[in-house]
Amino acid sequence: MHRSFLTYRGFLFLKVAGLAGILAVALYMGHAPMDAPNGGTWLGYGLGTVSVFLIFWLAWFGVRKRRYSGVKPLRGWLSAHVYLGSALLVLATLHTGFQFGWNVHTLAYGLMLLVIASGIFGTVAYARLPRLVADNRGRRTLEAMVAEISSLDREARQAAMALDDKVNAMVFAASEKLQLGGSLWRILSGREPACRTSACIAHLESLPTKGGIGPEEGAILGTLVRLLYRKRELLHRARLDLRYQALLDIWLHIHIPATVLLIVALVAHVVAVFFFW
Numbered sequence: 001m002h003r004s005f006l007t008y009r010g011f012l013f014l015k016v017a018g019l020a021g022i023l024a025v026a027l028y029m030g031h032a033p034m035d036a037p038n039g040g041t042w043l044g045y046g047l048g049t050v051s052v053f054l055i056f057w058l059a060w061f062g063v064r065k066r067r068y069s070g071v072k073p074l075r076g077w078l079s080a081h082v083y084l085g086s087a088l089l090v091l092a093t094l095h096t097g098f099q100f101g102w103n104v105h106t107l108a109y110g111l112m113l114l115v116i117a118s119g120i121f122g123t124v125a126y127a128r129l130p131r132l133v134a135d136n137r138g139r140r141t142l143e144a145m146v147a148e149i150s151s152l153d154r155e156a157r158q159a160a161m162a163l164d165d166k167v168n169a170m171v172f173a174a175s176e177k178l179q180l181g182g183s184l185w186r187i188l189s190g191r192e193p194a195c196r197t198s199a200c201i202a203h204l205e206s207l208p209t210k211g212g213i214g215p216e217e218g219a220i221l222g223t224l225v226r227l228l229y230r231k232r233e234l235l236h237r238a239r240l241d242l243r244y245q246a247l248l249d250i251w252l253h254i255h256i257p258a259t260v261l262l263i264v265a266l267v268a269h270v271v272a273v274f275f276f277w
């Protein structure tokens with residue numbers, strides 16, 4: 001469902017939204033109010049009313065979504081949601097007649113922009129990320145990666161026991177704590193600047209290659225480096241996986257609360273224009 005909603009029925013809702021936008025622009029250019037264009041002309045009222053209904057309908061999607069257990073009907077809803085929601089950029093903007101100020105009306109407009117921007121982010125995320133997630137995971141799950149990391153940790157600790165104290169301590173420190181997750185920013189970055197496994201590898205790579213190491217020790221060192229490379233790669237993939245999942249999720253934490261605030265601000269806007277204008 002994640003990608004196909006955009007092309008639903010040969011872009012039906014993109015066409016509907018495009019037509020609505022073109023019609024609104026044509027009416028706006030054709031109408032000549034006595035004042036500057038604004039929300040209070042016949043066209044202003046018309047576009048405002050259409051926008052408000054559209055916004056309530058878009059918000060209704062949250063309720064609708066939870067009612068369906070099947071996937072098919074939602075595809076059409078989501079397609080309409082995305083395209084008609086974007087059409088608001090034209091309809092609501094022309095409603096305002098480009099009259100903005102520090103007031104509740106412009107607050108409603110700003111919140112609408114925030115909802116639309118987060119929605120666009122979500123749509124791009126839904127279209128692009130599932131493929132990146134699949135490529136990054138290969139056939140593994142995140143749990144399988146974590147399990148493999150801890151078994152690599154065990155082997156690395158074993159190997160490090162035959163090496164000097166510093167290496168031993170660094171490998172132990174790297175295996176002691178799984179450096180995955182953390183703060184939201186850390187997860188979104190997909191990186192760990194203080195990665196102990198990378199520090200271990202850097203230390204091992206800085207050791208002099210010749211002299212002071214017997215062949216047996218050299219072989220163990222080689223094994224240890226290989227184990228740590230593999231662990232570092234898995235850690236990198238696991239961090240990317242968490243990053244993608246966070247990106248797939250985070251925008252809804254803006255989209256939904258901003259929708260609620262938008263509805264409150266819109267009610268205030270409409271009440272204000274009817275009672276105080």
Ligand code: HEM
Nearest residue numbers: 039040048049051052096099100101105106108109112273
């Ligand atoms: C039932 C729906 C709506 C009605 C009846 C309505 C009514 C009005 C009226 C009468 C004005 C003119 C006020 C004036 O001339 O100063 C206005 C302006 C405005 N409306 Fe609406 N509106 C509606 C929906 C919306 C929506 C959906 C938005 C955006 C999310 C919006 C945002 C604005 C803004 C930003 C202005 C300009 C305010 C200013 O002059 O500073 N309105 N609206």
Ligand code: HEM
Nearest residue numbers: 055058059061062082085086112115116119120122123259
């Ligand atoms: C003012 C306009 C909009 C409002 C009020 C609105 C509101 C909502 C609500 C309430 C949901 C349900 C979220 C949930 O309960 O999980 C939703 C979902 C969604 N919205 Fe919007 N939306 C608007 C515009 C847009 C736009 C313009 C886009 C994209 C261009 C968009 C993309 C999405 C997507 C992709 C979902 C699906 C989330 C999911 O099913 O996981 N929205 N929207």
